[in-house]
Amino acid sequence: MLASLISEAEKIVFFTGAGISTESGIADFRSPGGIWSQMKPIQFQDFMADEATRREDWRRRFYFQSQFDQAQPNEGHAAIARVMNGPKGAMLITQNIDGLHQRSGIADDRIIEIHGNGTRAACLDCETPMSLQESARHIEVRDQAPRCEECGGLVKAQVISFGQPMPQDKMIASVKAAMSCDLFVVIGSSLVVRPASDLPLVAQQAGARLAIINREATPHDSIADLVIHESITHIFLRAGL
Ligand SMILES: [Zn+2]
Missing domain, CATH: 3.40.50.1220 (TPP-binding domain)
Known part of the structure; x- marks a missing residue:
């Protein structure tokens, strides 16, 4: 049929x-027993407002990405x-x-x-792309959530977060x-x-x-x-x- x-x-x-x-x-984020029932989702406005939240968002991003990489x-x-x-x-x-x-x-x-797509990241202001590897390097070297090389804006994985239009x-x-x-x-x-x-x-x-x-x-x-x-x-x- x-x-x-x-x-x-x-x-x-x-x-x-x-x-x-x-x-x-790959775990279903929204289902009962899924990731969001164990881990509170990060709201977009909190990502924008708070450096510690951004670091946590990136930590989760790299974890999810490692799961995606292992999946076929x-x-x-x-x-x-x-x-x-x-x-x-x-x-x-x-x-x-x-x-x-x-x-x-x-x-x-x-x-x-x-x-969106969790395998890519970009500046929220000017959309200049930054790879996840590069983003990880920024965090390691500068001990700070990555910022755009072009305009200094916040870089975020290109996924639609809760609260993001x-x-x-x-x-x-x-x-x-x-x-x-x-x-x-x-x-x-x-x-x-x-x-x-x-x-x-x-x-x-x-x-x-x-x-x-x-x-x-x-x-x-x-x-x-x-x-x-x-x-x-x-x-x-x-x-x-
Ligand atoms: Zn930028």
Whole structure:
């Protein structure tokens, strides 16, 4: 059924969340028992206001990055990459910040990372990039959270923190993609974090079919054309994609 929806579609949007990465061994930040239930998330305004908070944010960033580096893209990532690199028009919107989709072979310009990317950092004022390695060196050498070489602004990993506004350009690009596809496939997202969770509705109202693959029920299951509550890896293996 998933395979036939995909084969009948001409323009597909995949929308992925934490569920696809948990099958690569990456912890889900928001789930009960997840990282944010053990460790209070850092609010954006506290990062801006306080040096000790920035140092803690960086400490966590390097820890998460080491987890991401050890993880490997799984069959779900690989199947999405095969469809995306095939003849159909396809875009990927992801809530994940782990870079596993890129590592599975999908070009950067076909991925909209609505919560940012934890493998990159940049100045919050002038957007000059700084690698995580360079950021780590700054902390070690200067004993201070990294600051921009160009303008002296604060450097932060390019992830959207709690309390930080969503990037408008990415939301606009996501809505555009959702409105122009004829199949919207949700994979591993429980569709509770707004405004991203509205995207399946946008797609459906514009005429797309909607498939939801997630271990748990989502608020949009009742309106979807296909709902599967199983392991993502198994679904893709079974669908032969
Ligand atoms: Zn700067």
